Amino acid sequence: MRQQQFEAENQALWDEIAQLMDDLQRSRSKRRLHHAQHLGFPARYRQLCNHYALARSRGFSPALIDQLHGLVLRGHRLLYRQQGGWRWRVLYFILGGFPRAVRRNGGYFELSLLFFLLPALLMGVGCYLQEDLIYTVMDEYMVAQMETSYDPTNERPGRSIERSSETDFTMFGYYILNNIGIGFRTFATGILLGVGTLFILLFNGLVIGGVAGHLSQLGYHETFWPFVSGHGAFELTAIVICGAAGLLLGYAVIAPGQRTRVQALREHAEESLQLVMGAALMLLAAAFIEAFWSSSTLQPTIKYSVATLLWLGMALYLMLMGRGDHGSR
């Protein structure tokens, strides 16, 4: 069959498909064709693929092949795209998917926890016993700022003099920008053989432990611990989870197993994304608590009881939620 004949016979089908695809690309409410016509799309698309293959193998002209290639490409994108339903997916994710993902990667979580908690404890005890050890991880300006923030005479605990006039809202924004950013960086730098993640975990462990030890040694318990104990349940756990996600990425590059490194990386990236997104939501909650609850000047006993509830709730959520749906653990 000559090209001209081929085109004359099939042009109507190609026009129809192009029209169908135009319609399918419109949002649902703006579509003009009937649903029954949309249902015919896959069959027509496969016919189009057939024509494209024929045109190629028969050596028809480049312009025709280009035209058909363009149509097939559009069809491929339309037919195989992923769309919709994300609101429900977010809800299911919070109710079960996320804690399950954390439990599936318990080993990475524990390793991450170790790299965070161990330096924090060591530095904490060190700074409690020795006054000037804190200067090994923070400069003088930062130490001074941190000391004034938790000075019992400070009316707004947790805020340095410069920040004391900031509203709770402002601090909420600041915690989001800063803390979720740290979480994302902890995850992303894991792809460099896990080194970046370990470094960030270690460094944050040292600083946080050091600050806690130093302030306790100064006798600022009354301001420091009630302030941090509440949001710490969300914030510290989330940072450790981000660390676990980063280690998961790094491990794919170091030990891909029976897969190519790229394949292993892709699989681990998808898994670790769940951890990071969950942790980001936790950090959002932590920012909210830190800005509006931790900064309040209620009795320490009230704050400690709420903190206990938050820690307990977090532990139960991560350990128990999402178990049992279709036998999942």
Next chain:
Amino acid sequence: MQAGVTEGRSIEQLDTLWRYEIPEGVLLDFRLAGPVVRACAWAIDAALRGVIYLVLVMVLALLGGIGTALMLIGFFLIEWFYPVVFEIHNGATPGKRAMGILVIQDNGVPVTPSASVIRNLLRTADFLPFLYATGLVTMLINREFKRLGDLAAGTLVVYRDEQHERIDPPSAIASKPPIELSETEQLTLLAFAERGENLSVGRREELAELLVEQTGLQDGKAVDALYAYANWILKGR
């Protein structure tokens, strides 16, 4: 999604064409975007982001505490999710759109939300130690110009192939070529006929005269002869 489908391969060593076999058994061709065009796209986006930052600061500074909070949250969203929002919407940030490139999955479908988030979070690692040095090195050592984020997300950056308006070859009285032509030769003739009208007259004639030994013709007559052969290949007698 990948099982049973031939992995895409760059065809011919010096070409950046990426060929992928779709489930229907036909091949799709993509032209991969290299580091330079992607750097240009990034620069455009960086400038645009700068403008958005400025507008945010100027507008929200008037609102006091809540304004500052919104500004900081805005900074956070722009830093991490500016590319994600655009890529999910139509596959390209404004910078990429301006440079005529877009992000797709490496099986040819539009980039998925989770892949877009992965590739953009991992920018942090690609950026290290300065100005995407890690990303550039990674792009240069694999065939598909993927930076770390693309490797982990399974995405490709390709040129947006614009559908050109088809120009029909000028119709002429079909005449049979004087010698038997191979398939490639026939395709070359068709390509000449379809694209000839876009060339200048001089260039068109120059190309047609390459066949002076076969046709024995020169100038416009050589061009017309080739059009006639092309018509014969298309329509038969």
